[in-house]
Amino acid sequence: MWLINSSIGRKVVMSVTGVALILFLTFHGCMNVVALFSGKAYNMICEMLGANWYAVVATMGLAALAVIHIVFAFILTAQNRKARGNSRYDVATTVNAGKVEWASKNMLVLGIIICLGLLLHLFNFWYNMMFAEIVGMPAKLSPTDGFGWIQETFSNPVFVVLYIIWLVAIWFHLSHGFWSAMQTFGVNGKIWLKRWMCIGNIYVALLMLAFIVVVLAFAFGCAPSLCDAAACGM
Numbered sequence: 001m002w003l004i005n006s007s008i009g010r011k012v013v014m015s016v017t018g019v020a021l022i023l024f025l026t027f028h029g030c031m032n033v034v035a036l037f038s039g040k041a042y043n044m045i046c047e048m049l050g051a052n053w054y055a056v057v058a059t060m061g062l063a064a065l066a067v068i069h070i071v072f073a074f075i076l077t078a079q080n081r082k083a084r085g086n087s088r089y090d091v092a093t094t095v096n097a098g099k100v101e102w103a104s105k106n107m108l109v110l111g112i113i114i115c116l117g118l119l120l121h122l123f124n125f126w127y128n129m130m131f132a133e134i135v136g137m138p139a140k141l142s143p144t145d146g147f148g149w150i151q152e153t154f155s156n157p158v159f160v161v162l163y164i165i166w167l168v169a170i171w172f173h174l175s176h177g178f179w180s181a182m183q184t185f186g187v188n189g190k191i192w193l194k195r196w197m198c199i200g201n202i203y204v205a206l207l208m209l210a211f212i213v214v215v216l217a218f219a220f221g222c223a224p225s226l227c228d229a230a231a232c233g234m
């Protein structure tokens with residue numbers, strides 16, 4: 001199948017799965033921003049998602065997207081290195097030295113940092129919430145108390161630092177990935193590529209700042225309490 005056998009096919013797979021993952025992050029970022037205003041509203045969303053069949057199916061779909069994206073990333077990197085042989089850094093060291101972005105040269109390294117951060121994140125949240133609910137595992141907090149789990153996680157400064165590093169790595173990875181996907185989808189011409197690069201940079205910056213603000217708000221105690229005024233009707 002050309003999607004797997006050809007180089008352009010593999011790039012299309014990377015781009016489609018990448019854009020789908022950005023859409024998930026957009027939903028997840030918007031959901032997290034709710035925690036800045038109302039703990040009760042945030043937990044209502046967590047309860048709605050919970051371990052219901054549709055949430056479990058969505059999680060499986062998401063995991064499949066992430067696995068395909070990661071496997072194809074390794075295949076494409078190996079293929080590029082094989083094609084360029086020992087001179088795989090030529091592009092960066094000769095004519096285009098100033099033009100090649102740092103993120104573009106380090107997509108795989110950024111991807112690995114992101115995967116490690118994701119494992120930590122899934123342990124902190126998914127394992128204590130959805131998994132705990134499915135298997136009936138007793139935990140410190142209720143599996144639907146997402147707000148409580150956020151408070152618990154970011155009361156630890158080590159997690160705050162690790163999450164900020166992780167989110168900045170995702171920021172770099174996405175700012176290159178978004179634009180690269182547009183190129184794969186056939187956007188060409190200097191003007192349109194520049195426009196997409198600008199749109200991508202603004203979109204990704206807003207998205208990642210939303211995640212970072214949530215981490216910092218909980219770390220510095222600026223988030224509402226669970227029974228905030230809006231949720232308690234005061």
Ligand code: HEM
Binds near residue numbers: 047118126
């Ligand atoms: C401020 C930062 C973040 C917070 C507070 C946060 C919070 C949460 C919470 C509470 C859940 C459990 C939701 C539930 O099961 O109802 C969750 C799940 C998850 N988060 Fe995050 N998240 C953050 C950043 C991220 C980022 C940057 C990514 C991706 C790179 C991510 C990926 C996921 C995934 C894949 C799940 C499992 C989703 C599922 O079960 O379908 N999160 N997160």
